[in-house]
Amino acid sequence: MASAGVVNIRRDVDDKFYRYKMPILVTKIEGRGNGIKTVLSNMSDVARALSRPPSYPAKYFGGELGALTSMDEPNDKYIVNGAHDNARLRDLLDGFIDKFVLCGSCKNPETDLFLTKTEDIFRDCKACGAQTGVDMRQKLTTWIIRNPPKRTKKKKTAENAENAGEGKEGEDGDKGGEGSDDDEFTKRIKAEAAELPTAEQAAASGVAGLSLDDEGSDEGGDSPLEALTLWIEENKSKDDGAGLTPQTIMDKTAELGIEGKHKTVQTLVESLFTENVMTELKKYMPVFQKAIGSEDEKNQRNQKSLLGGLERLVGVNYPQLVPVVPKILMEFYQNDVLEEDIIVQWGTHVSKKYVGKDVSKKVRKAAEPMLKWFEEAEDEESE
Numbered sequence: 001m002a003s004a005g006v007v008n009i010r011r012d013v014d015d016k017f018y019r020y021k022m023p024i025l026v027t028k029i030e031g032r033g034n035g036i037k038t039v040l041s042n043m044s045d046v047a048r049a050l051s052r053p054p055s056y057p058a059k060y061f062g063g064e065l066g067a068l069t070s071m072d073e074p075n076d077k078y079i080v081n082g083a084h085d086n087a088r089l090r091d092l093l094d095g096f097i098d099k100f101v102l103c104g105s106c107k108n109p110e111t112d113l114f115l116t117k118t119e120d121i122f123r124d125c126k127a128c129g130a131q132t133g134v135d136m137r138q139k140l141t142t143w144i145i146r147n148p149p150k151r152t153k154k155k156k157t158a159e160n161a162e163n164a165g166e167g168k169e170g171e172d173g174d175k176g177g178e179g180s181d182d183d184e185f186t187k188r189i190k191a192e193a194a195e196l197p198t199a200e201q202a203a204a205s206g207v208a209g210l211s212l213d214d215e216g217s218d219e220g221g222d223s224p225l226e227a228l229t230l231w232i233e234e235n236k237s238k239d240d241g242a243g244l245t246p247q248t249i250m251d252k253t254a255e256l257g258i259e260g261k262h263k264t265v266q267t268l269v270e271s272l273f274t275e276n277v278m279t280e281l282k283k284y285m286p287v288f289q290k291a292i293g294s295e296d297e298k299n300q301r302n303q304k305s306l307l308g309g310l311e312r313l314v315g316v317n318y319p320q321l322v323p324v325v326p327k328i329l330m331e332f333y334q335n336d337v338l339e340e341d342i343i344v345q346w347g348t349h350v351s352k353k354y355v356g357k358d359v360s361k362k363v364r365k366a367a368e369p370m371l372k373w374f375e376e377a378e379d380e381e382s383e
């Protein structure tokens with residue numbers, strides 16, 4: 001596309017004979033007002049020089065800038081919402097290169113990324129042979145896990161280092177392993193969840209023609225949901241989450257044009273709650289009371305979505321919360337967010353919509369005390 005000069009992949013190396021070069025990142029600000037955006041004109045050329053999919057640096061920019069990214073791979077279009085200074089983006093690219101490209105040991109850029117079974121990301125250096133882990137607190141790691149590098153090969157060494165002591169378990173044995181330790185359980189459900197297409201992946205594969213203008217026009221577009229997730233994550237870590245109140249959350253969903261949508265409810269469950277879910281439930285309950293709405297149809301769909309978010313929350317992100325599932329359900333029930341019929345329907349039907357089948361079963365099994373409680377309540381009534 002745009003022709004520009006080349007620079008050293010490591011811009012801190014001031015050596016014109018440095019072997020590793022990349023095209024200098026070219027960006028262009030287009031549009032105005034609310035529609036203003038920054039086009040990453042040669043993102044794919046730069047990414048090729050780094051042996052990374054162009055979505056990685058593009059997504060990284062979005063994450064660092066707290067801005068929406070729009071990626072249309074078939075048409076080679078990568079856009080960050082808002083007006084961003086070229087120098088700033090080049091600096092951010094340096095950060096991306098440092099964290100996700102350069103070998104952690106010798107700083108050579110000839111590396112491949114790969115995922116371990118436990119979903120840690122490693123850089124495999126062709127120059128020195130070191131395998132160095134990526135900081136998994138980086139936001140981009142979620143995107144990489146969901147959109148793994150094409151040439152992912154599971155490397156024995158790092159895996160062994162990661163899962164020392166594993167290997168005693170067969171691939172599909174352990175059927176009655178109710179009491180198996182959390183580590184194995186976590187590993188298993190993570191592996192299962194990784195096989196499932198996520199909403200983000202589905203959106204990425206059908207992304208052709210996605211433009212910033214039609215975001216929010218239907219529930220299929222995930223970008224406002226991503227923006228919501230980002231916003232929540234940022235505010236969670238600031239001042240102990242002081243900026244996250246039911247009101248600011250509702251204002252944000254309204255601003256993004258996704259209030260009352262069922263995917264919004266799922267996203268809220270997945271992003272607001274942590275291992276402190278019981279405290280957080282009390283704090284954020286009004287958001288869910290509002291989001292469930294009152295129209296019957298919408299109401300049910302949103303409740304189901306809430307339960308789907310819960311499956312992902314406890315099944316994928318916080319497996320330690322599985323035993324707390326009945327308490328969570330009860331809290332939603334007593335606050336008129338979830339209805340008995342919906343909980344019973346959900347609890348008695350395993351579904352692969354949100355998580356793998358085994359995880360789905362596990363979560364529902366954990367919910368049994370709640371279902372029993374409903375049954376008993378009913379028996380008492382009829383007596």
Ligand SMILES: [Zn+2]
Pocket residue numbers: 103104105106107108125126127128129130
């Ligand atoms: Zn190296």
